[in-house]
Structure formats: structure tokens, C-alpha cells
Amino acid sequence: xxxxxxxxxxxxxxxxxxxxxxxxxxxxxxxxxxxxxxxxxxxxxxxxxxxxxxxxxxxxxxxxxxxxxxxxxxxxxxxxxxxxxxxxxxxxxxxxxxxxxxxxxxxxxxxxxxxx
Amino acid sequence: xxxxxxxxxxxxxxxxxxxxxxxxxxxxxxxxxxxxxxxxxxxxxxxxxxxxxxxxxxxxxxxxxxxxxxxxxxxxxxxxxxxxxxxxxxxxxxxxxxxxxxxxxxxxxxxxxxxxxxxxxxxxxxxxxxxxxxxxxxxxxxxxxxxxxxxxxxxxxxxxxxxxxxxxxxxxxxxxxxxxxxxxxxxxxxxxxxxxxxxxxxxxxxxxxxxxxxxxxxxxxxxxxxxxxxxxxxxxxxxxxxxxxxxxxxxxxxxxxxxxxxxxxxxxxxxxxxxxxxxxxxxxxxxxxxxxxxxxxxxxxxxxxxxxxxxxxxxxxxxxxxxxxxxxxxxxxxxxxxxxxxxxxxxxxxxxxxxxxxxxxxxxxxxxxxxxxxxxxxxxxxxxxxxxxxxxxxxxxxxxxxxxxxxxxxxxxxxxxxxxxxxxxxxxxxxxxxxxxxxxxx
Numbered sequence: 001x002x003x004x005x006x007x008x009x010x011x012x013x014x015x016x017x018x019x020x021x022x023x024x025x026x027x028x029x030x031x032x033x034x035x036x037x038x039x040x041x042x043x044x045x046x047x048x049x050x051x052x053x054x055x056x057x058x059x060x061x062x063x064x065x066x067x068x069x070x071x072x073x074x075x076x077x078x079x080x081x082x083x084x085x086x087x088x089x090x091x092x093x094x095x096x097x098x099x100x101x102x103x104x105x106x107x108x109x110x111x112x113x114x115x116x
Numbered sequence: 117x118x119x120x121x122x123x124x125x126x127x128x129x130x131x132x133x134x135x136x137x138x139x140x141x142x143x144x145x146x147x148x149x150x151x152x153x154x155x156x157x158x159x160x161x162x163x164x165x166x167x168x169x170x171x172x173x174x175x176x177x178x179x180x181x182x183x184x185x186x187x188x189x190x191x192x193x194x195x196x197x198x199x200x201x202x203x204x205x206x207x208x209x210x211x212x213x214x215x216x217x218x219x220x221x222x223x224x225x226x227x228x229x230x231x232x233x234x235x236x237x238x239x240x241x242x243x244x245x246x247x248x249x250x251x252x253x254x255x256x257x258x259x260x261x262x263x264x265x266x267x268x269x270x271x272x273x274x275x276x277x278x279x280x281x282x283x284x285x286x287x288x289x290x291x292x293x294x295x296x297x298x299x300x301x302x303x304x305x306x307x308x309x310x311x312x313x314x315x316x317x318x319x320x321x322x323x324x325x326x327x328x329x330x331x332x333x334x335x336x337x338x339x340x341x342x343x344x345x346x347x348x349x350x351x352x353x354x355x356x357x358x359x360x361x362x363x364x365x366x367x368x369x370x371x372x373x374x375x376x377x378x379x380x381x382x383x384x385x386x387x388x389x390x391x392x393x394x395x396x397x398x399x400x401x402x403x404x405x406x407x408x409x410x411x412x413x414x415x416x417x418x419x420x421x422x423x424x425x426x427x428x429x430x431x432x433x434x435x436x437x438x439x440x441x442x443x444x445x446x447x448x449x450x451x452x453x454x455x456x457x458x459x460x461x462x463x464x465x466x467x468x469x470x471x472x473x474x475x476x477x478x479x480x481x482x483x484x485x486x487x488x489x490x491x492x493x494x495x496x497x498x499x500x501x502x503x504x505x506x507x508x509x510x511x512x513x514x515x516x517x518x519x520x521x522x523x524x525x526x527x528x529x530x531x532x533x534x535x536x537x538x539x540x541x542x543x544x545x546x547x548x549x550x551x552x553x554x555x556x557x558x
Contacts, residue, residue, distance in 0.1 A: 046450050047399065048455065050342075
């Protein structure tokens with residue numbers, strides 16, 4: 001099991017969600033974050049223009065079985081790409097255990113719907 | 117034929133002469149229903165400018181951790197100044213005293229409005245004096261509320277409240293008397309139709325003094341740090357719209373009648389507001405490549421402020437020029453001079469109200485026209501009369517000097533008694549929680 005986290009552009013979020021769905025990834029969480037990097041965002045307040053490096057991004061996180069790791073990464077790489085500075089990052093880390101609260105299933109079984 | 121003429125003359129002599137005499141006796145003013153109705157509406161409009169207009173305008177401009185503190189400051193001033201005004205403010209501003217003090221301050225004849233009955237009319241007008249008390253009371257309310265913009269996001273509530281009450285008492289009331297209540301500025305012939313000196317220059321200059329004395333907000337104008345920007349621009353828009361709308365009562369009601377002058381004041385108010393807003397939007401567009409909502413709204417206020425003293429003396433031409441000038445001057449002040457001088461006038465109470473007021477108050481001396489002020493009325497330098505310009509400059513300079521000195525003294529007194537600046541910790545937590553124990557948005 002691996003946890004996949006990605007920081008992506010707000011504007012690319014819908015495309016990423018669709019691409020992940022097409023790669024059979026239907027369980028994921030996300031939240032809006034602010035972060036800083038090399039990219040800048042222009043703001044104007046009462047006649048003064050500012051270059052702000054605190055930029056809004058979407059942070060998404062999900063845990064997948066080993067078979068789905070490469071598929072997920074490819075889906076995000078393809079859908080979140082613009083080629084400009086600020087496209088974001090993907091992080092992959094190992095997950096020790098996963099338990100589905102409703103059934104008590106552990107490991108891989110907790111990560112997909114058996115009925116399907 | 118001769119006889120006919122004679123009889124007609126006799127008839128006229130007998131019947132019409134007494135009628136004329138009677139009409140003259142009856143020149144004692146009577147209540148005018150139309151005037152009274154309009155000033156009641158105008159009073160409501162001016163009240164709406166402070167709550168919710170100014171409250172939302174300022175509330176939107178601050179960060180989300182301070183929005184309630186600004187709303188509360190506007191709310192409590194509305195209540196506190198209504199009480200102060202009825203108790204003593206109206207009397208100090210609008211009565212006269214025997215002897216040499218009258219040019220500077222009114223007396224105590226009408227404290228708690230004693231002696232003003234429901235049938236009493238305002239001297240020389242067709243409206244009840246009680247209505248004039250309410251109408252002017254709303255001006256007394258909004259003026260200290262304007263200063264809130266200067267020290268927003270870093271003031272202790274107790275210090276703010278004590279300062280504002282004392283300020284209303286010893287700065288607003290005397291100045292209102294100087295200009296409108298029979299004091300020396302009014303007697304000198306200075307024109308301030310709806311509060312360019314009394315309200316806007318007065319509040320704007322006090323705002324500048326307060327911003328300098330209280331010091332910068334933590335993190336403001338720090339190189340490399342994120343700018344402090346408005347937390348809710350739609351609030352700013354709603355607040356601006358309510359202020360603009362209310363201003364039609366502010367200026368349109370200041371003639372205290374429903375007549376041609378009021379119609380003209382209402383018209384030029386809209387012209388100046390529109391011209392200043394367009395000016396600001398164009399400057400934004402040219403200099404920063406994008407027209408901003410907050411910029412447009414700021415332009416609207418700048419134009420409204422500038423036309424306020426001039427609304428009863430300027431025609432269409434004057435209104436256009438005053439609006440454009442206000443947009444240019446206020447933009448320059450806010451975008452270039454403020455960062456250069458480094459004083460943190462949080463919401464530009466000085467940059468917009470102080471500078472806009474000065475622009476309007478001085479330009480009266482150029483654009484006042486007898487087309488509005490009537491035969492023998494004041495006129496400006498554009499029509500060859502430089503006298504009025506000089507009077508306007510003196511009135512403006514006197515207001516600036518008085519507000520500066522008095523605000524400085526009051527700050528020192530209040531700071532010594534209760535303290536004015538919030539602690540660094542409370543400032544960074546936000547005044548909503550630290551001063552009021554509430555959170556605006558869960």
C-alpha cells in the first residue's frame with residue numbers, strides 16, 4: 001500500500017479528478033492550501049501592485065494498492081501538467097496498515113469495494 | 117372710463133393692500149410638508165451611511181480576524197453619539213452664547229433639547245427643529261466613524277471609545293459651530309454645504325494624526341512580506357453602494373428643503389462620484405493593467421467626499437472637475453505618498469476623506485457659480501472673483517490646524533488614561549476574539 005499525495009494547481013483540479021476516476025481511483029480526499037514556491041501571483045490593492053508568493057493550491061491525498069500506484073501517478077502527471085512554473089509535486093510514501101471502519105477489513109481489502 | 121379706473125384703484129387700495137400686509141405678517145415660516153418629508157427621508161439615508169454602509173465598507177477592507185471589531189466600532193458610535201448629540205452636542209454646535217465666545221462655541225441653552233417643542237420650526241426653514249436635530253445628529257455620528265479607518269486592526273476598544281466620545285465633544289461640536297452654528301468660519305463667508313470641513317477634512321486630518329501616533333500594524337509595508345489585503349471585497353462593494361445612495365440624502369438634504377437647490381445638489385453629487393470612480397478605474401487600468409473593484413469603490417468615495425462642501429455652489433462643470441481632481445489626488449496620495457511617508461492609515465481615511473475634502477473645499481473657490489448660489493451669491497475664481505478662494509483656503513487651513521492639535525492632545529490624554537494600542541499579542545490574534553470574544557466566520 002502506498003499513500004499518494006499531490007499539490008496541484010486549483011485550475012487543474014477538475015481535470016485531475018476526472019483522470020483519477022478514469023484510472024479507477026474513486027477514493028480520495030483533498031483540501032485547499034496556501035503555499036509558497038517560485039511561482040508568483042499578482043495582486044492589486046488601491047493602486048499598488050504586489051507579487052505575492054503565497055499561492056492557493058489543492059492538496060490531495062489517497063491510499064492505493066501497489067497495482068494502482070503507477071496508474072495514479074501517470075494520471076496526475078498527465079492531467080495536472082501545464083509546463084509553467086508552479087505545476088506542483090507528487091509524493092509517494094509507504095503505508096503500514098489500513099483498516100476499513102465499517103467492516104474491520106485490513107490491508108488491500110480495505111481499499112476497494114469487494115461487491116463490485 | 118376715468119371713473120372706472122378710479123374705482124378699481126380704490127378697490128385695490130381697500131382690499132389688496134391689507135392682503136399684502138397680511139401676507140407680510142404671515143412671512144413667519146410655516147411648516148412645509150414637502151420639505152419635512154424629504155428631510156426625514158434624508159435623515160434615514162444619512163443614518164444608513166454609517167450602519168451598515170461605512171461598517172461594511174470598512175469591514176470588508178480589513179482582515180477576517182478584525183471584521184467584527186470594525187462593525188462594533190461603527191455600531192457603538194451610532195448609539196453613543198446619538199446620546200451625546202441630544203445631551204449636549206446639538207446645543208454646543210447650534211446655539212449661541214453671549215459675548216466673545218460665540219465665534220468659537222455654542223452654549224448650553226438646549227442641552228437635552230430643552231425648549232424645543234414639536235411645533236417649533238428651525239429658524240428660517242419650513243422643517244421642525246427636532247428634525248434638524250436628528251438630521252445633524254447623523255452627521256455627528258458618521259464623522260468619528262470615518263476615523264475608524266485610520267486605526268483599524270490595532271486599537272483597544274476602550275481607548276477607541278473614550279477617544280471618539282471626547283473627540284465628538286471637543287472637536288466635532290466646536291467645528292460644527294464654527295462653520296454652521298454661527299461661528300467665525302461661517303460668518304467669514306466660507307462655503308461648506310454638507311460637511312467638507314466639518315466632516316471630511318476634520319475626520320481625515322484626525323485620522324492622519326491617529327495613524328501616525330498609534331503606529332503601523334505589524335507586518336504592514338514590510339518588504340517581501342505578503343500585503344495586508346481586504347478579506348471581503350463584496351462587502352466593500354455593498355458598503356460603497358449604501359454610502360453612495362446615502363450620500364444623496366447627505367448632500368441632497370443639506371439645503372434643508374425639497375427644492376431646486378436640493379435637486380442640483382443631488383445631481384452634482386452623482387456627477388462627481390461617477391467622474392472620480394471612472395478616473396480611479398482608468399488609472400488602475402493604465403498603471404497596473406487591471407481595473408479593480410476596491411479601486412473603483414475608493415474612487416466613488418473620493419468623488420463623493422470632494423463634492424460634499426461644493427454641492428450647493430457648483431454646477432455641472434464644477435462637479436466634473438472636482439470629481440476628476442479628487443480621483444487623481446486621492447489615488448496619488450494612497451498609492452504613492454502613503455508608502456513613501458510610511459504612515460499606516462489602514463483604510464485610507466486620510467487619503468480619501470482628508471485629501472478629497474481639501475480638494476472639494478478649495479475648489480469651491482474656483483467653481484462656485486451664481487447659477488447655483490443666486491444673484492449676489494458667492495462665485496469662484498473661474499468667474500473672476502478671487503475673494504471666495506481665499507476664504508475657502510483659510511477655512512480649510514483652520515480646520516486642518518484645529519483637528520491636528522486637538523486630536524494630538526486627545527490621543528495623549530486617552531493613551532495615558534486607558535491606553536490606545538492593542539497589545540502585540542491581541543493584535544496578532546485579531547481584535548474580534550481579543551476585544552469582543554466573537555468570531556465572524558466559523
